[in-house]
Every structure is written in C-alpha cells, then in structure tokens.
Amino acid sequence: MSVSIEGRIDLAGPVGKLLHRRPLKNGTVMQSFGVDPVSGDIFVAQLMGGGTRLPDESAPLSYADRNLRGDLCVTRLDPAGAVTGHMYLRGFGHGVALGVENRAGVVRLWTETASEPNGKNEGFGTAVTSFDFRSGTVLDHGSPLHTPPYRPAPGAEFVTCTIDRGAAELVVRFHHDGAGYFERHDLEKARAGVWEPLQRIPHPDQKGWFQGYTSHAGVLYLLSGMPISPDHPDNPPPGNVHLTAVDWATGAILDQRLCVAAPGLPFREPEGMTVVVRDGVPHLCFGFAGELTGPRTCTLMFLSGAPETDGVKVLTDWRPLALAAGVTADRYAPEGRLIALGGTTFLQLRGGVKGAFAADGIIATLPDALTPTLAVRANVPRNNTAGVCVARVEASSDRQLRIYGGRDTHVITWAQLDSFSAVWS
Numbered sequence: 001m002s003v004s005i006e007g008r009i010d011l012a013g014p015v016g017k018l019l020h021r022r023p024l025k026n027g028t029v030m031q032s033f034g035v036d037p038v039s040g041d042i043f044v045a046q047l048m049g050g051g052t053r054l055p056d057e058s059a060p061l062s063y064a065d066r067n068l069r070g071d072l073c074v075t076r077l078d079p080a081g082a083v084t085g086h087m088y089l090r091g092f093g094h095g096v097a098l099g100v101e102n103r104a105g106v107v108r109l110w111t112e113t114a115s116e117p118n119g120k121n122e123g124f125g126t127a128v129t130s131f132d133f134r135s136g137t138v139l140d141h142g143s144p145l146h147t148p149p150y151r152p153a154p155g156a157e158f159v160t161c162t163i164d165r166g167a168a169e170l171v172v173r174f175h176h177d178g179a180g181y182f183e184r185h186d187l188e189k190a191r192a193g194v195w196e197p198l199q200r201i202p203h204p205d206q207k208g209w210f211q212g213y214t215s216h217a218g219v220l221y222l223l224s225g226m227p228i229s230p231d232h233p234d235n236p237p238p239g240n241v242h243l244t245a246v247d248w249a250t251g252a253i254l255d256q257r258l259c260v261a262a263p264g265l266p267f268r269e270p271e272g273m274t275v276v277v278r279d280g281v282p283h284l285c286f287g288f289a290g291e292l293t294g295p296r297t298c299t300l301m302f303l304s305g306a307p308e309t310d311g312v313k314v315l316t317d318w319r320p321l322a323l324a325a326g327v328t329a330d331r332y333a334p335e336g337r338l339i340a341l342g343g344t345t346f347l348q349l350r351g352g353v354k355g356a357f358a359a360d361g362i363i364a365t366l367p368d369a370l371t372p373t374l375a376v377r378a379n380v381p382r383n384n385t386a387g388v389c390v391a392r393v394e395a396s397s398d399r400q401l402r403i404y405g406g407r408d409t410h411v412i413t414w415a416q417l418d419s420f421s422a423v424w425s
Contacts, residue, residue, distance in 0.1 A: 007166045007217025007275075009284045009305045011243045011257040014340035015425075016315035018042070018079075018276075018285060018300035020368040020399065021265075025075040025086035026052070027295030028063070032212055032272035033287055034100035036107055037165065040079040043109065043133070044287075044298055045095030045272075048073045054088060054138050070094065070115025070123025076135065077298075081368050085135030091115050092141055093125030097213060098272070099163035099170065107133040110170065112160045113141050113149050127151040128161040128172055130191070150195045152176070152183060163187065165277055166217030169198070173213060179203070182213075182220060184248065201251040207242045214273040216282055219254065220246040223286050227269035230292075238263055241270045243286065243303075259286075261301045263425055264374045264397070266292045281306045299373075313340040318350070321364035321401060327355045330414050334363070334401075336370045338424060347376055347395060349420035356413060357406030363393065363415070364401045371399045376422040385410035393420055 019042065024030060026049035033044045048071040050063030061071075070093045076085040092113045099110030109132075112125020127149030131139060139145055152159060152174045159174040170190045172183050180203025189196060201220075208224035215221065225241030226232050238260040245254040262268060265288055272287040282305040290297040304315050315338040323329065330352030337348050347370060353363050377394040382405070391412055392404040406412035 005218040005247055005249070005254070007215075007219040007282065008245060008254065009216070009219075009221075009282060009303050011245055011255050011259075011303065012343070013303045014313065014315060014343055014345040015261040015301050015303060016283075016338050016345065017369050017371065018302060019077070019081050019298055020371040020373075021290050021297040021299055021397075022077060022081040022368070023083070023295055023297055024073075024077075025083060026073045028073075029269060029289040029296045030271045030287055030298045031095035032098045033285075033298070033300065034098040034109070034163070034274050035276045035285070036100050036102050037277065038102040038105075041084070041107070042077045042079070042300070043098060043100050043107075044075045044077065045098050045111065046073050046075070047071070047095065048088060054090075056138075064121070068117050068121045068123055070117075070125065072111075074098075074109065074133070076133065085133075087133055087135060088138045089113075090138060090140045091123075093123055093160070096124070096158070097160035097162045097173065098274075099130075099161055101130075101163065109133050110161050110163060113146065114151070115141065116157070118157075124157065125159045126157060127159055128170075148193060150190070150193075152181070152197070162214050162274065164215035164217070165275060166282065167215070169215070171213075171215045171220070173203070184215075199248065201246075201248070204244065204246045204251065204253055206244050207256060208240055211270040212272040212286065214275050214284070215248070216275040216284070218248050220248055221273055221275075221284060222246065223270050223273045225259075225270045227267050227289070229267050239268060241268075243284075261286075261425075262288050262299055262373045265290050265299060267296070276302070308340075311341065314338075315340055315345060316369045319367050319370060321349075321366060323353065323364050324362040327353050327363055330354045330416070334417055336366065338370060345424045347372065347420070347422050347424040349393075349417040351418070352414060352416045354414045356411055357403055358408050358411045359406055360402060360404045361406065362400050363403050366395060366399045366401055368399070371395070371397065372424050373397055374425055376424055378420045378422045380415050380417055380419050382415045383413045391415055393417065395422070395424075
C-alpha cells in the first residue's frame with residue numbers, strides 16, 4: 001500500500017500559538033479540540049463540571065457521577081478566544097478526540113459515544129458518531145439527532161475519532177483484546193454510514209501517557225505526557241510531553257521529540273491535537289490544560305508547515321495591538337508578529353505610541369497569538385528627557401504590553417517599537 005507522507009510537519013520546528021489560557025464553559029480540564037475549517041471557531045471537549053444540573057435533571061450531579069456516565073461539555077470559542085456557545089453530551093465518553101466539519105455553514109462534530117465505565121469509574125466511548133452542533137442544547141446517546149454509532153470491533157473500548165483533512169478521511173482509534181489500533185475510513189462513506197476500513201495499524205509507542213492524536217495526509221501524530229503539578233513530583237519542568245509522527249504506510253515512527261512549548265504554564269497538561277490548514281499551509285496544533293487551582297484554562301500551540309523565505313519563517317503575520325486608554329498611535333499603529341530564525345521564535349513589534357507615562361504603565365493588550373507564556377522584553381527609543389532616551393517594553397503572560405522608565409522628572413511622551421525583537425516562548 002502506498003500512502004503519501006506529504007503531511008509531515010517538522011516536530012522540532014518553532015512554535016506559535018492559537019489560544020492563551022482561555023476559560024471554557026465548564027471549569028474542568030480540556031480533553032480535546034477541533035477547528036472549524038471555514039470560520040476558524042474552536043470547539044473544545046471537556047468533562048461536564050460537578051454541580052451542573054440540566055433542565056430535565058432533578059438535582060445537580062457530582063463530577064464523579066458525570067465522569068462515570070461519560071457526560072461532556074463542548075465549548076465553542078471564536079478565533080480570538082471568546083466563548084460563543086456550548087453543548088452538553090450525555091453518555092458519550094471522555095472527550096479524547098474531536099472532529100469538526102462545516103457543511104454549507106452547518107457545523108457537524110464527530111465524537112465518541114456509547115460510554116461505558118472503565119475500572120476507574122471513568123466513562124469512555126465504545127463507538128463513534130456525528131451530529132450538528134446546536135448551542136445551548138443537550139444531546140443524549142441514543143438520540144435520533146446523532147448518526148448510528150460505529151463500533152470498529154465487538155467489545156471495542158476507548159473508541160474515538162478525528163478528521164484527516166489532507167486525505168479526506170476519518171481516523172478511528174480503539175482498543176480490542178488488550179491491544180490498541182488506528183484505522184482509516186473514507187470520510188464521505190463514513191458520513192453515509194458505510195464503514196469500510198482502508199487500513200488498520202497497531203497503536204505505536206507514543207512514549208508516555210497518551211493524551212491525543214490527529215492525522216494529516218499520510219502522517220499520524222500522537223501527543224503524550226503528564227501535567228506539571230504537586231500531584232506529579234516525578235515530572236518536574238520542562239515536563240515529559242512528547243510529540244510523535246507515524247508513517248501510515250508502514251506504521252513506523254518517523255520522528256519523536258520532547259516538546260517544551262509553553263514553559264511556565266501552570267499545570268501544563270497536554271490535551272488534544274488537530275491539524276489546521278490556512279492558505280494551504282498545515283499547522284499541527286496541540287493543547288495544554290492550565291492552572292493549578294480553580295477553573296482550568298485552554299492554551300493551544302502549533303507547529304507550522306510553512307516554508308522559510310530567506311531563512312525566515314512567518315508563524316503569525318502582523319496583528320494589531322489594542323491600545324490602552326490614553327495611548328494613541330504615533331503615525332503608524334502598533335502591530336506585532338511571530339517569526340522564526342534558526343528554529344527560534346521571536347516576537348517583533350512595529351509602529352509607535354504617544355501618551356504621558358510618568359510611571360510604569362500599560363501600552364496595549366496583545367492578541368492570544370502573540371502572548372508569551374514567559375515575559376519577554378526589549379529596549380526601545382523614547383523621547384529624550386534629561387538624557388534618558390531609552391525605555392524598556394515588556395510583553396507579559398497576562399496579555400499586557402507594558403512600558404517601564406517613565407517618571408515625573410522625565411515623562412515618556414512617545415516610544416518607537418520598531419526595534420523590539422525578543423525571543424518568545
């Protein structure tokens with residue numbers, strides 16, 4: 001069998017970002033995500049939070065009960081990270097993988113379903129299905145509103161699916177008789193309920209705790225690793241997250257790398273993968289659940305398949321910055337972008353600002369795509385006052401771009417950002 005590997009993306013390449021520490025509808029850990037190929041909206045699956053009471057339920061259920069039953073929440077976010085909708089799925093599973101289609105403007109999701117508990121009282125799917133995303137609604141397993149479930153083998157467990165856009169296929173993962181497998185299906189046939197596996201391969205060694213997968217044009221990608229938290233003292237920073245690329249044609253591992261993206265992110269549990277194609281360029285996206293206490297958040301990183309031009313790879317093109325109150329643009333409005341030089345990601349800024357900074361203050365708010373996990377900084381020119389003509393500008397993980405050095409004795413009235421270039425992570 002000949003399977004193209006045109007979908008191979010460099011696992012050692014520089015990383016960019018889609019979302020930064022975004023809250024979801026429920027405060028539980030994200031499990032997987034998918035992206036609408038038309039709108040760019042992001043759909044995140046998570047276990048339903050404890051204490052939730054749905055309209056037809058007589059009382060709220062605990063998190064343990066939701067986990068046992070396989071009750072899920074799917075949150076929809078716009079590309080900027082704002083929550084724009086949600087849907088509850090009862091009796092579906094753990095949310096390990098998620099496929100998103102846009103059929104003439106109607107979003108359709110592919111997920112696991114027919115949840116059954118494992119030995120730890122956690123519900124996992126035993127089949128896969130698809131259904132329209134309907135915000136604010138509750139969908140139960142067995143409803144006529146989802147397609148007839150497909151079970152890849154009698155007694156199959158941990159059954160999940162995702163979409164391979166590069167090959168127009170649906171990929172199904174499952175366990176059977178103590179072993180794990182992946183299989184490929186023609187997506188159009190799967191939509192019609194015709195289930196004829198094109199190929200089945202044994203589950204490769206993903207090196208550690210399995211956390212997600214995706215596929216693109218002949219390459220299967222796996223995500224593994226544990227969170228960084230007091231509950232896992234054997235996993236100190238930078239953590240044990242690994243990315244693995246597998247050749248569908250042979251089942252052989254093409255590459256396997258330790259992933260150190262999003263350093264400093266609290267908790268940093270790897271969760272979910274997908275491939276997003278923008279302007280013909282594939283981006284291998286992978287997620288991290290964040291926050292040690294309180295509601296968890298969603299951070300999404302990516303590796304870009306874009307080629308280099310004169311040694312430069314553009315990860316995120318110029319994006320406008322939202323200026324703080326009292327700050328105005330000085331001739332050219334401030335913008336930022338991410339580029340890679342020699343495999344290292346840099347944040348670059350351009351444009352200028354005017355204001356009256358008699359103390360350290362905020363210049364602007366960064367979009368998620370430019371927000372670092374660890375603060376980055378550079379010196380920039382400013383108005384000369386009493387011989388002081390340089391200020392420090394810092395981009396922080398709270399999305400704020402700050403300027404330092406203004407004082408009553410030498411107020412900053414303008415700053416020029418074109419010289420800002422700093423290693424970003």
